[in-house]
Amino acid sequence: MDAFSRTILDWYAANGRDLPWRRTQNPYAVWLSEIILQQTRIAQGTAYWQRFMERFPTVQDLADASEDEVLRLWEGLGYYSRARNLHAAARQIVALGAFPDTLEGIRALKGVGDYTAAAIGSICFGLPAAVVDGNVYRVLARHFGLATPVGTPQAKKEFTALAQKLLPEAEASAFNQGLMDFGALQCTPQNPDCLTCPLQASCNAFRTGRVSLLPVKKSPVAVQERHSSYIYVRCNGSTAIRKRGPGDIWQGLYEPLAIESPTASGVMAEENYFSQGFAKNQFSSSEIRLLHQGVKHQLTHRTLICDFYLWEPADRPELPEGYFWIKEAELDRYAKPRLFELLIQEVEKTTL
Numbered sequence: 001m002d003a004f005s006r007t008i009l010d011w012y013a014a015n016g017r018d019l020p021w022r023r024t025q026n027p028y029a030v031w032l033s034e035i036i037l038q039q040t041r042i043a044q045g046t047a048y049w050q051r052f053m054e055r056f057p058t059v060q061d062l063a064d065a066s067e068d069e070v071l072r073l074w075e076g077l078g079y080y081s082r083a084r085n086l087h088a089a090a091r092q093i094v095a096l097g098a099f100p101d102t103l104e105g106i107r108a109l110k111g112v113g114d115y116t117a118a119a120i121g122s123i124c125f126g127l128p129a130a131v132v133d134g135n136v137y138r139v140l141a142r143h144f145g146l147a148t149p150v151g152t153p154q155a156k157k158e159f160t161a162l163a164q165k166l167l168p169e170a171e172a173s174a175f176n177q178g179l180m181d182f183g184a185l186q187c188t189p190q191n192p193d194c195l196t197c198p199l200q201a202s203c204n205a206f207r208t209g210r211v212s213l214l215p216v217k218k219s220p221v222a223v224q225e226r227h228s229s230y231i232y233v234r235c236n237g238s239t240a241i242r243k244r245g246p247g248d249i250w251q252g253l254y255e256p257l258a259i260e261s262p263t264a265s266g267v268m269a270e271e272n273y274f275s276q277g278f279a280k281n282q283f284s285s286s287e288i289r290l291l292h293q294g295v296k297h298q299l300t301h302r303t304l305i306c307d308f309y310l311w312e313p314a315d316r317p318e319l320p321e322g323y324f325w326i327k328e329a330e331l332d333r334y335a336k337p338r339l340f341e342l343l344i345q346e347v348e349k350t351t352l
Helices: 003-015 027-036 042-055 059-064 067-074 081-096 103-107 114-125 134-144 153-166 169-185 204-208 271-275 328-333 338-350
Strands: 224-235 238-243 257-261 288-298 302-311 323-327
Touching (some): 003 169, 027 042, 042 067, 059 081, 067 081, 103 114, 114 169, 134 153, 134 169, 134 204, 224 338, 238 328, 302 338, 323 328
Parallel strands (some): 224 302
Antiparallel strands (some): 224 238, 238 323
8 A cells, every 4th residue: 555545544543533424324414414515614514414414314305305495404505506406416316216326326416526426435335436625636736746736627637546546445435534634634725734744754845845835726717796786675574585596696595676786886876776677656765775785795706795775665566577575574484695694684683
């Protein structure tokens, strides 16, 4: 066995994290953890994993749930396509009659890529497949002095081949989890603990003074800005919402009256922005109350800037297409994006 691989296995045996999904080889539990943790820190993701396991203890329970119920339980994790894919994959698994036990079968599940398939396959079924995530990229780049920019097709090919070569097939699960934990705890992005690192003597980055320079990252994607207004319509204990359709962020989530503006000048600057879709003479700008201006919400490649308003008409206005009335007390039944949650918090302040 390669000395690098032996060191990782020994380090993992002494320092590996005790995570609840590591106490089982149930592929459903492991798969659920991998999907939740794709874009989520372990500290936050663990609580969601536990809630999902309590609410949906089997894949059949998850498959039988409605999409709204799954999205509601997912609320706050972001990247909601993961939740929709999770739900669709649960139904795939139920249709198959059992969780697939080959890399090809696992990879065929909705929302599962090479990394997730390798993780589930090695942990649950002992398949000799190497995982390559951000932690693995970092450890391999530093130790072997690899300068290929991560996030590129060439890097995926190069790093995956190296990880596969280093993988001890009989101990694939321990090696994969050990390599990821080593990157998360020892060879961290900032201030790695090089002085106590068991790989220090053979580490190319440490020897050449390039620890802070590796791994090399590709040029970042430009962040775009989107401007909008959220208007909370309150009328006799009811409010108006709609379900977002496909093809944009927050598909399947519910939001209040929302109006987008192409500029940062403010959606409410012109009444016609707001009045579109409403019958004439049922809206007066004097009824609108500004609660908070310029609320920022950061997504991966875009910044959302939103103004919050409260509108309390005496009589129910005719709503634009797609909106419907619900009782305010029932808002918790609907999965909502973070911006809507923030608006609700601002509205609640007005009633204190």
